Amino acid sequence: QSALTQPRSVSGSPGQSVTISCTGTSSDVGGYNYVSWYQQHPGSAPKLVIYDVSKRPSGVPDRFSGSKSGNTASLTISGLQAEDEADYYCCSFAGTLYVFGTGTKVTVL
Amino acid sequence: EVQLVESGGDLVEPGGSLRLSCAASGLTVSIAWMSWVRQAPGKGLEFVGRIKSKTDGGTADYAAPVKGRFTISRDDSKNTLYLQMNSLKTEDTAVYYCATVTSGRIAYWGQGTLVTVSS
Numbered sequence: 001q002s003a004l005t006q007p008r009s010v011s012g013s014p015g016q017s018v019t020i021s022c023t024g025t026s027s028d029v030g031g032y033n034y035v036s037w038y039q040q041h042p043g044s045a046p047k048l049v050i051y052d053v054s055k056r057p058s059g060v061p062d063r064f065s066g067s068k069s070g071n072t073a074s075l076t077i078s079g080l081q082a083e084d085e086a087d088y089y090c091c092s093f094a095g096t097l098y099v100f101g102t103g104t105k106v107t108v109l
Numbered sequence: 110e111v112q113l114v115e116s117g118g119d120l121v122e123p124g125g126s127l128r129l130s131c132a133a134s135g136l137t138v139s140i141a142w143m144s145w146v147r148q149a150p151g152k153g154l155e156f157v158g159r160i161k162s163k164t165d166g167g168t169a170d171y172a173a174p175v176k177g178r179f180t181i182s183r184d185d186s187k188n189t190l191y192l193q194m195n196s197l198k199t200e201d202t203a204v205y206y207c208a209t210v211t212s213g214r215i216a217y218w219g220q221g222t223l224v225t226v227s228s
Contacts, residue, residue, distance in 0.1 A: 034213025
């Protein structure tokens with residue numbers, strides 16, 4: 001199972017919006033509505049921010065939103081804040097196991 | 110509150126074996142679907158494997174790079190998940206996270222334990 005493709009990095013100024021894409025295939029992203037997104041700060045464990053394509057766990061700000069079209073999922077962070085600077089990984093169910101994306105570093109300028 | 114605490118990470122020579130533990134509180138591992146995820150230094154996340162709850166059969170599945178070498182198991186009396194790693198290779202060097210996997214999401218993560226495979 002190949003890793004899902006994400007851009008290496010994206011950046012934005014405080015208050016702006018950034019969108020991270022996550023491209024897979026019909027065997028993973030396109031085949032299931034089990035796409036999730038994780039935020040990881042340096043030295044810390046990943047944290048779930050979006051699941052089931054577009055649902056937010058309790059406690060995650062509504063600045064985080066998710067969507068999917070075909071084999072590509074997206075995470076949008078609106079109203080970017082300094083604490084949003086981190087690595088972000090998408091993840092999709094792939095029939096038996098899960099596959100992660102390559103990861104995107106979000107930089108707040 | 111769910112807490113997962115991994116232990117057992119160490120420096121081991123290529124070809125060696127190691128067993129990682131994940132002590133759980135706030136959930137019962139026997140009725141949970143649990144997984145191991147690893148992250149090589151400076152690299153991305155990689156799904157290692159998953160074990161189903163006992164009620165769903167209790168079987169485990171593994172990613173291709175570790176299949177046949179790694180085994181996931183649990184001790185219900187200790188509410189602990191394990192990852193037995195055999196025939197270790199240098200490319201297995203990583204931080205290993207224990208996590209719950211439910212309905213398409215990995216909701217709870219441990220803090221990770223570092224495994225270094227080197228001579």
